[in-house]
Every structure is written in C-alpha cells, then in structure tokens.
Amino acid sequence: MKVLALAFPGFTFIDLAGPMQAFMMLPGFSSQIVWQGKGIVDSDAGVSVQATEDFGSCWKDPDILFVPGNTRSLFKQLQDDRTLDFIAGVGSRATWITSVCNGSLLLGAAGLLKGYKAASYWYTREHLSLFGAIPTDARYVIDRNRATGGGMTAGIDFGLAMIGQIAGEAAGRVAELSFEYAPQPPFGTGRPELADPATLAQTTEIVKQLMPVQELEGVGARCRTMGRL
Amino acid sequence: MKVLALAFPGFTFIDLAGPMQAFMMLPGFSSQIVWQGKGIVDSDAGVSVQATEDFGSCWKDPDILFVPGNTRSLFKQLQDDRTLDFIAGVGSRATWITSVCNGSLLLGAAGLLKGYKAASYWYTREHLSLFGAIPTDARYVIDRNRATGGGMTAGIDFGLAMIGQIAGEAAGRVAELSFEYAPQPPFGTGRPELADPATLAQTTEIVKQLMPVQELEGVGARCRTMGRL
Numbered sequence: 538m539k540v541l542a543l544a545f546p547g548f549t550f551i552d553l554a555g556p557m558q559a560f561m562m563l564p565g566f567s568s569q570i571v572w573q574g575k576g577i578v579d580s581d582a583g584v585s586v587q588a589t590e591d592f593g594s595c596w597k598d599p600d601i602l603f604v605p606g607n608t609r610s611l612f613k614q615l616q617d618d619r620t621l622d623f624i625a626g627v628g629s630r631a632t633w634i635t636s637v638c639n640g641s642l643l644l645g646a647a648g649l650l651k652g653y654k655a656a657s658y659w660y661t662r663e664h665l666s667l668f669g670a671i672p673t674d675a676r677y678v679i680d681r682n683r684a685t686g687g688g689m690t691a692g693i694d695f696g697l698a699m700i701g702q703i704a705g706e707a708a709g710r711v712a713e714l715s716f717e718y719a720p721q722p723p724f725g726t727g728r729p730e731l732a733d734p735a736t737l738a739q740t741t742e743i744v745k746q747l748m749p750v751q752e753l754e755g756v757g758a759r760c761r762t763m764g765r766l
Numbered sequence: 767m768k769v770l771a772l773a774f775p776g777f778t779f780i781d782l783a784g785p786m787q788a789f790m791m792l793p794g795f796s797s798q799i800v801w802q803g804k805g806i807v808d809s810d811a812g813v814s815v816q817a818t819e820d821f822g823s824c825w826k827d828p829d830i831l832f833v834p835g836n837t838r839s840l841f842k843q844l845q846d847d848r849t850l851d852f853i854a855g856v857g858s859r860a861t862w863i864t865s866v867c868n869g870s871l872l873l874g875a876a877g878l879l880k881g882y883k884a885a886s887y888w889y890t891r892e893h894l895s896l897f898g899a900i901p902t903d904a905r906y907v908i909d910r911n912r913a914t915g916g917g918m919t920a921g922i923d924f925g926l927a928m929i930g931q932i933a934g935e936a937a938g939r940v941a942e943l944s945f946e947y948a949p950q951p952p953f954g955t956g957r958p959e960l961a962d963p964a965t966l967a968q969t970t971e972i973v974k975q976l977m978p979v980q981e982l983e984g985v986g987a988r989c990r991t992m993g994r995l
Contacts, residue, residue: 550783551945554779554782554784554811558780558918560812561812566812567812568811570813582786582797583786583789583790583796584782584783584797585815585816586814587815587816638946676948688946689787689944689946693780697952698952707964707965707968709952709953711968713951713954713955714955714965717887719905719957720919720947720949722926722942722947722949723923723930723938725942727943731943732939735936736936736940736943739936743944
C-alpha cells in the first residue's frame, strides 16, 4: 500500500498524523512525504518533517494520495498552480484520493471533487461547492474513491474508517483498540452547534482572520482558466 | 511557553502530534524536538521528524517536558541509561512533566512518577506501579505538575486539557472547537471493555508481541541500582 502524503510548508501537523498512523497499519504499507523540494518542511505545530521526495521523484501512481489542511498556508497553496497541477496529476492516477480538514479545498481546486460528496473543516465546508463538490456535514465521507475527513482531529476517525474500508472491518476494530480511541473531549465544544455562543463567536473571529474564504471564488475562476475545473 | 519534546527513533507519531498541536496554541509557544543526536528521527508511521537539538544543546528548564510512547522502540529506551538520565535531569527542572501513551513508563523509569497518579496505554498501565506510580484508568491524569495521557489518541484529550489547565477553560473551549474535536469512532472498540472478545483477543496478542512487559521488573531494578528510583 503506497501512501503519498503532501506536506506543504505550514501544514497542520495533526492532519497528517492521524491518517498516517492509521495507514501504517495497512498491509504492505510504505510511504513518501512529498513537497516541491526534498528536505525539511515545517508544520504549524513546532515540529518539522522530512519531505523524502519532490514532485518529480515521487510515485506517480500511489495507492493513496493524501493532502492535509491548514489556515493561511493552505490558502497560499490554493494560489500555487504548481501544487494544484501536481495534485491533479497524481490524483488522476491514484487509487484513493484523500484529505483531512480543509485539505479538501486543495483537492477541489485540483478538480478532483467534481460531483463528489466531501467533508472539510467546519468553517470552509460550504465553500467546497465552488469546486463542484457536494459539501457534506460528516466526520468523514467516502464517496467512491474520494475519502475526505472533517476538521483536524477527524483525521483519526477518517484513518480508522479507511482501514475498515481497505483491510476489512475486523482490522478496523483491532486498529481502533490499538489506538485506544475512546475519546473524552474535555470541554464538549468540538462543533459549532455544540459550542456555547461565546466560544463560537471567539473561535469564528480567529478562524475568519486565518482563512480568507473570500479568495475562494477567485481560486475557482483561476482553476477553470487553467483547465483544472 | 517552552516545550521540549523527546523524539526517540521509532516513536509513535500521533503521540507527539496531538499534544504538540495543542501546545502550539499556548501563549508564547516555542518548541525544541530533542534526541541524542540532532537530525532526522524516524517515527513509526512513515514520517520522519527533525530533532532540532541534542541532549547537550537543548533547554535545561523547559516549561513543558513531553515524552511520547511506542512499542519495541519504547522498550529499547527503557534500557538506555543515557535517555533515562536525560529525562530525569530535565524532569527535575521542568515546570510540567508530561507524556502520552506508554511514554509514562519512561517518566516512571526516570524516577519522575513516584507517588503520582498516572495514565498509560491500556496494556502497560498496571506496570506503572513498578516505578512507584499510581496507575489510573483515565483518559488523562493531571496530578500536581505531572500530566499523563492514556494511549495514543488520548494525546488530543490530554493536550486540550492542558490548554485549559495552563491558559484557562475559555481557551480550552476555543481550542476544542478549533480542533473540531467531536469524535465519532467508527467501530466503538477503543477500550478493552468496549471491544468484542475477538477484537480484544486479537489486539492483545499483537500488543503482547510488541510490548515485552516482562522486562519491566528488570528495568525497575536497574533504575534503583542507578539511583533514579
């Protein structure tokens, strides 16, 4: 199972970690971490990872293409034709096309979600429709060979579900116990409809500054001009 | 908030990621990833991280010392006086001494959990008593300045709880929504008492091969000989 994971500068660390921790339990797992250049790539969480391959050297036909999300760093990539063309190209050959959080915006801008149901970060979810996707309010969505997780921590639910999908439910059940995934969120505010008004208002204000969703219409127009959409 | 995270070869990737993703939301966050030598350290999940410091160059008095867990790679470190002495030394000066999963065995073998309640991976939890700790069946435990998470994915609950502890509950509530932490485990088998008998038997058999708990009495004896316990 060849897993090719994109790691752009500033990517959200947990977006990558949940899925990779699950994928590594798949039979014959091997991985490449890819960016425009090989070498150290900073995540958003004070940990840097190694891009083992660049866009030229990596697998052209992975079993799983995985794309994480982020705030400003993600929006920067949405303006980068090199990144989007790369995702579009590998995506056209990958067996599974996957993302977590607003990484689904990158899949969308690469033209890979047209007519597919997809999940995203709660703040960016509805904007998936700009790329022809069907925004879906679920922890994760598997629609044919497109598998997308919701925001950040949803990568764990997504990853475990993918084990079930690929290796069978018994393997998924074992993985979930191995992961000791019996969550107890300390505050109970993990979705907009669960959060108290003050928490929702404050978080929305922060996220609004960090995710310039007003740019997305322009991103969509550019993608159509470039023939990706 | 200076966070010093140990990354030994083969560490469990998600153990590091959940907590770091939370710590990065603390005021004045900065981090060092430390190992015996600087450079690339492989995790267990097909992603390598950069150790930015070695045992000599890193902060001596971090605000938070963090230690992840693993299977065989963790047990290897339990035999390494250099690692254990380092943890003991930094631990004697850190404001917070923390771990996720069976990283608490390393804290224990460094003599840092004597008389403290602590969490661990479900399979290793009871063995914490060999190091004078009080094994506690909780998703995370905060006992004075020792904060320990349960297995793997518990690092997210642990990290969010630490935000609440250090930056206040309002900050924790915002962080949990930012994390979109409204988990929906796909299989419902995330703890031994939740898992069906077949899943529990199979997982226990796997974990038993990977975590040689029979070595822990010897580890404890060595720690006493070395004056750590």
